[in-house]
Amino acid sequence: MTELILSRLQFALTTSYHFLFVPLTLGLGVLxxxxxxxxxxxxxxTYKKMTKFWGKLFLINFAMxxxxxxxxxxxxxxxxxxxxxxxxxxxxxPLAVEALVAFFLESTFLxxxxxxxxxxxxxxxxxxxxxxxxxSNLSAFFILVAxxxxxxxxxxxxxxxxxxxxxxxxxxxxxxxxxQFPHTVLSGFVTAGFFVMGVSAxxxxxxxxxxxxxxxxxxxxxxxxxxxxxxxxxxxLQGMHLVKTQPMKMAAAEAHWETxxxxxxxxxxxxxxxxxxxxxxxxxxxLLSFLSYNSFTGxxxxxxxxxxxxxxxxxxxxxxxxxxxxxxxxxxMLTAGIWLVxxxxxxxxxxxxxxxxxxxxxxxxxxxxxxxxYIANTAGWFLAEVGRxxxxxxxxQRVDQGVxxxxxxxxxxxxxxxxxxxxxxxxxxxxYLMVKYVKKGPEAPVEESQKTGxxxxxxxx
Numbered sequence: 211m212t213e214l215i216l217s218r219l220q221f222a223l224t225t226s227y228h229f230l231f232v233p234l235t236l237g238l239g240v241l242x243x244x245x246x247x248x249x250x251x252x253x254x255x256t257y258k259k260m261t262k263f264w265g266k267l268f269l270i271n272f273a274m275x276x277x278x279x280x281x282x283x284x285x286x287x288x289x290x291x292x293x294x295x296x297x298x299x300x301x302x303x304p305l306a307v308e309a310l311v312a313f314f315l316e317s318t319f320l321x322x323x324x325x326x327x328x329x330x331x332x333x334x335x336x337x338x339x340x341x342x343x344x345x346s347n348l349s350a351f352f353i354l355v356a357x358x359x360x361x362x363x364x365x366x367x368x369x370x371x372x373x374x375x376x377x378x379x380x381x382x383x384x385x386x387x388x389x390q391f392p393h394t395v396l397s398g399f400v401t402a403g404f405f406v407m408g409v410s411a412x413x414x415x416x417x418x419x420x421x422x423x424x425x426x427x428x429x430x431x432x433x434x435x436x437x438x439x440x441x442x443x444x445x446x447l448q449g450m451h452l453v454k455t456q457p458m459k460m461a462a463a464e465a466h467w468e469t470x471x472x473x474x475x476x477x478x479x480x481x482x483x484x485x486x487x488x489x490x491x492x493x494x495x496x497l498l499s500f501l502s503y504n505s506f507t508g509x510x511x512x513x514x515x516x517x518x519x520x521x522x523x524x525x526x527x528x529x530x531x532x533x534x535x536x537x538x539x540x541x542x543m544l545t546a547g548i549w550l551v552x553x554x555x556x557x558x559x560x561x562x563x564x565x566x567x568x569x570x571x572x573x574x575x576x577x578x579x580x581x582x583x584y585i586a587n588t589a590g591w592f593l594a595e596v597g598r599x600x601x602x603x604x605x606x607q608r609v610d611q612g613v614x615x616x617x618x619x620x621x622x623x624x625x626x627x628x629x630x631x632x633x634x635x636x637x638x639x640x641x642y643l644m645v646k647y648v649k650k651g652p653e654a655p656v657e658e659s660q661k662t663g664x665x666x667x668x669x670x671x
Contacts, residue, residue, distance in 0.1 A: 213622060214613050217289040220626045224281050226588060227633050231275035233587050236395055237402025238268045239343035241433060245426075246339055252330045256421045256616050259652040262327075263422065264406065265339075269324065270643045274636060276317075281629070289622065291603055293612030297359070300366055300375045304355040306383070312349035316342055326514055350398075351391050358387035361594070373606060386455065389448035390594075396440040397590070400550060401583040403434025407557060408580035409627050409648050411573035414566065422652050431561050435554035442547060446501065453502045456604065458516045459597035462533045463540040464498060465491070466512050472496035473510035481534045486514065524605070531599040539589040539596075546586035553579050 242265050249257035283305065286294045287346040293300070323328065323338040330338070349466035359366075365380030366373045375381065410427040413419055453460050460466075465479045465488055499508040513530055520529035557576065562568040566573055598604055602612040 213617065213619050214610055216619060216626060217613050217617075220289065220622060220629060221285055223626070223633070224278070224285065224629055226591070227637075228275065228278040228282060229587065229591055230351070230584060231271050231278065233394075233398035233401040233403060233583065234271045235268070235275050235346055237433075237437070238264065238271065238398065238399070238400030238405065239339070239346045241406060241430065242268055243336075243343045244429065244433075246336050250336050256425060259419075259422050260426055261339075263647075263652040264426070265323075266647050267409075267644065269320075270640065270647070272320070274640050277636065278633070288625075289614050289617060290602075290612050291616070291663070292383050292421035293607065293615040293638045294359055296607055296612065297373045297603055300359055300373055300381065301356050303375060303378065304352040308349050308352035312345050312352060315629045316345035316349060319345070342408065347395055347398075350394060351387075354391050354394060355384065355387050356381050358384045359392055360601075361390075361598060362386035362604055363603060368606075373603070383470065385451065389444060389451050393441060393444045393448055394568065396437050396444060397583070397587055400434060400441055401587065403430045403437055403554070404550065404576075404579055404583050406430035407434060408577045411566075411576040412648065413651060415570055415573045415577075419651050427557075428561055431554060431557040434550075435558055438551045438554050439548065442551065445547075449501060450503065453510070456597070457511055458513065458529060459531065459536070459593075460502070461513045461516055462531045462597060463536045463593060465537045466498065466510060467514055468512040469515045471499070471509035471510060472507050473498035473502070475501065476522040476537075479537060481537060483533050486530075527600070527608075529600060531597050533651070536593055536597050538591045542591065543586050546582050546589070548585070549582055550579070 233529050242261055245257050245264065248254070249261055266334040286298075296643070319338045319341040323335065323342060326335050326338060359381060362384055363373070364384050365375060365377035366378050368374075406426055407430045410423040410430065413423040414427065449460065453610075465476055466473065467487055472495065474493035474495045476491045476493050477487045478490075478492045482489050494508040498510050500506050502508060502510050502515070517529055521527065553576065556572065560569065560572055600608050600610070602609045
């Protein structure tokens with residue numbers, strides 16, 4: 211095992227683990243803010259119980275996201291110092307804005323929201339959670355600005371062997387981020403919607419706190435359905451954009467070896483990466499052209515032609531990412547997306563007719579659907595990052611050129627084992643806390659709390 215491979219594995223471990231918490235933070239913050247808005251507007255105590263219950267789960271998830279996210283930026287300086295040297299002036303700017311503005315707002319107002327119950331006015335307290343929700347998504351925007359430069363470099367000049375920023379406005383209006391940001395945010399909304407639906411289904415099955423979880427399910431199913439349809443729409447537009455800007459990524463995701471016009475879409479393929487061909491495939495004629503251009507006619511370049519063009523432009527080398535991995539990760543993401551759309555539609559029907567009370571199988575199915583958005587998110591992020599290979603900055607720097615040259619293999623191995631152990635402990639703690647408070651349910655009624663000598667918001671103790 212080389213330093214390059216171990217550096218990639220370590221970063222894949224920490225990033226994949228961190229990204230498990232990000233989508234739920236993006237969506238659940240908005241849902242909690244919506245619930246508190248209804249509480250302030252109506253004065254209905256049920257919405258207050260909902261806000262506090264889901265707010266507790268949001269806090270646990272948020273804390274885990276912060277802890278696991280801190281290691282990411284350190285790795286750029288430790289394992290990827292050549293990358294940081296090459297592109298640090300550009301990559302560091304949006305990350306600095308994210309930390310100084312978005313995260314500052316997020317953490318400050320989250321503190322006010324947690325400790326401000328019964329101390330701040332209802333409207334000021336409501337404003338605090340909305341600022342948290344908006345700042346969380348603003349934080350995601352600036353992080354994706356940095357990532358989008360790696361996908362589609364803009365607003366820079368090469369000088370003295372380094373990439374230097376010339377236009378910050380071009381950086382934050384990068385066409386790639388204009389597709390990637392809404393796709394990521396809506397994916398977070400989907401994750402939160404199905405998380406709330408799944409947990410609500412658990413309590414509805416047990417007939418616990420029906421007023422809280424019937425309303426929670428009702429809000430989440432509408433939120434989830436709109437978000438799943440939004441993800442599908444923006445995902446199609448993003449795919450059309452990538453056909454123009456990263457055609458090799460899209461060709462690999464379709465195991466599309468030869469240029470075709472019109473091009474068919476492979477539903478299934480037995481892929482021979484060594485022979486650079488598909489031994490067997492099931493195709494829908496012209497569908498790939500439609501997905502690429504919104505037309506059933508249109509040339510879609512194949513991997514062979516794109517590899518030849520890359521050699522002519524960048525010099526000798528292998529510019530083909532791992533085709534089989536991308537092909538199946540793309541289909542895992544799409545299959546998960548279709549399942550989520552169907553479940554959201556079914557959930558809307560059962561919610562309107564109240565038929566889930568007579569169909570416990572549906573509530574059980576919804577509970578087991580909680581992991582599906584996480585699978586879709588991970589598969590999609592794998593496609594976005596691995597599909598860029600062999601580039602760490604597309605067209606400018608290869609991955610092997612970005613790794614640190616002064617960190618030993620032993621040091622990387624020790625660090626990787628340490629990360630694995632710590633993250634395992636954090637995973638156990640997160641699952642324990644989530645399960646504990648999910649099962650606990652909303653805070654006890656005031657009269658029940660008084661009997662046990664506990665006063666007020668027992669959920670927050």
